[in-house]
Amino acid sequence: MSDRLIARVGRALFGETWMGPLSRETDIRKGTIDDWDKGxxxxxxxxYEHLLEMAEARLALLEQVVTDLRETIARRRA
Structure with a gap:
């Protein structure tokens, strides 16, 4: 398993089969992404700037989900 930043970002955004989804999302050939992954x-x-924007958007979404979950749990416990 690669520990390169591109692979870590890809897995964080898309899971273990990240290359195809990253390729589709960025319109970058999968072969190019594989070259990055292999060094x-x-x-x-x-x-990297585009990936940062994607990661920040995902983070914002997850932060909202965490907030919603906490509020739901608090309401259900009340």
């Missing part, structure tokens, strides 16, 4: 090439800064 044959490095993503440009723009790719």
């Amino acid at each position: 044959r090439a490095e993503p440009g800064v723009g790719v």
Whole structure:
């Protein structure tokens, strides 16, 4: 399993089968992503910026879900 940043981000956003979904979401060829994962090439800064935006959006969504869950639990316990 790769410990490269691209793989860690891909798994965090899309799970263990992350390359295909990342390719579709970013419109970047899967072969290019595989090259990054294998260390044959490095993503440009723009790719990292796009991934950061995706991760921040996912984080915001998860933070809202956590809030909603806490509120639901508190209401059900009351």
